[in-house]
C-alpha cells in the first residue's frame with residue numbers, strides 16, 4: 001500500500017473515531033424529540049363519562065387558564081364502575097401516532113376532589129389483527145394508574161404501561177396479540193381511577209409530553225458498528241490490492257532478472273567462443289582444444305575408446321604470401337579451414353595450431369580410419385579451386401593415441417609424421 005493510501009486510511013480512521021464518539025455523546029445528551037400536548041394542541045379533546053354505560057356521572061371538558069380541565073361530577077347508581085375521562089384523539093383513522101419511538105412520558109397535572117389521589121392513563125393502540133375501525137373500543141388499551149405529585153411534573157417510562165387485563169378479558173384476545181404495543185396510538189385517555197369517592201372532581205392538566213430520541217442507542221450502535229465494518233472491509237480490500245500490486249511487481253522483477261540472466265549467459269557464451277576460436281578461420285585455438293579434450297574425458301565417449309590426430313600443414317605457404325600477398329594468404333587459410341570442416345565429423349575438432357598448421361582431433365577413430373580421412377583431406381585440397389587458380393597442397397602426419405598416452409606425446413608423434421611427409425616430398429600422408 002502506498003504511503004498516501006495509508007495516510008488516507010489513518011485520517012479516515014480518526015474521523016470515524018471522532019464521529020462514533022460524537023454520535024454516542026449526541027445520542028446521550030441530545031437528539032431529543034418531544035410530542036407535547038397542552039392547550040395549544042391541535043388534537044381534538046373531549047370529555048367522556050359513564051352515562052353511555054348506564055351510569056350517572058357527568059363530565060365536562062374546557063381549555064382554561066393554560067390548562068386542559070376536566071370537571072367531573074362522579075355519581076354512583078346501579079352502574080358498578082363510575083368514571084369520567086378526558087379523551088385526546090390523535091387520529092380518527094387507523095393510522096395513529098407511533099409512540100414506541102418515545103421512551104417516557106411527563107405529566108404536569110393536578111387532581112382535585114374528595115380523596116382524588118390517583119389517575120388512570122390509557123394509550124389506545126390500533127392493531128389491524130384485533131381492532132376495527134367502526135369500534136373505537138376495539139383498540140388495545142395500555143394502561144397506567146399512578147398518583148401524580150402535587151404541583152410538579154411527573155415522568156414515567158413508557159415501559160411501565162401494561163395491557164389492561166379487563167380489556168383482554170372482555171375481548172378474548174389471543175395470547176400472541178396481548179403484548180404491549182405503542183406503534184399506532186390513536187387515542188390518549190386521562191381518567192378517574194377504579195376506586196374513587198363520589199362528588200365533584202377535577203383533572204387539571206397543564207401539559208403532557210412524550211420524550212424520546214430520534215435514534216435509539218441500539219440504532220446508533222448498529223450504525224457505528226456498520227460504519228466500522230465498512231471501514232475494515234475497505235482497509236482489507238486496499239491491503240489486498242496492494243498485495244496484488246506487490247506480487248505483480250515482484251513477478252515483473254523476477255522476469256526482468258531472468259531475462260538479464262539469459263542475456264548474460266548468451267554474452268558469456270559469445271565471449272567464451274571468442275576466447276576459444278581463431279578469429280581468422282573459425283577453427284578452435286589451443287584454449288578451445290583444451291576444453292574440447294576436457295569434454296572428451298567427461299563425456300560419454302571416453303578417450304580409451306580410441307582417438308587419432310591429424311597434423312595438416314599447407315605446403316610452401318610462404319610462397320603464396322610472397323607471390324599473392326598476405327590478404328590472399330588469409331583467404332587461402334580460411335578456405336582451407338572451411339574445406340576441412342566440411343569433410344570431418346561433427347564430433348571431430350579442427351584446431352589452428354599456428355600459422356598454416358592445423359590439427360584435426362578425431363575421437364573414437366583408429367589409425368586406419370584417421371589415415372583414410374587424412375588422405376581424403378589431402379586429395380580435396382589438391383583438387384579444390386583456389387584464388388587466382390593457384391595450386392595448393394597440404395601434407396599430413398597421423399597418429400593414434402596409445403593406451404594411457406599423454407596428449408602431448410600423441411601430438412609429438414603426429415608432428416614427427418608430418419615432418420616425414422614434408423621430407424618425403426610434401427602433398428602426402430605419413431603415419432606416426
Ligand SMILES: Nc1nc2c(ncn2[C@@H]2O[C@H](COP(=O)(O)OP(=O)(O)OP(=O)(O)O)[C@@H](O)[C@H]2O)c(=O)[nH]1
Nearest residue numbers: 313314315316317318319321326327329330355356
Ligand atoms: N597470410 C598469412 N600467412 C601466415 C599466417 N600465419 C603464418 N603465415 C605465413 O606462413 C608461412 C609459413 O612459412 P614456413 O613456416 O616457411 O612454411 P612453408 O612456406 O609453408 O613451407 P613448408 O611448411 O615447409 O611447406 C610464413 O610466411 C608466415 O608468414 C597468417 O595468419 N596469414
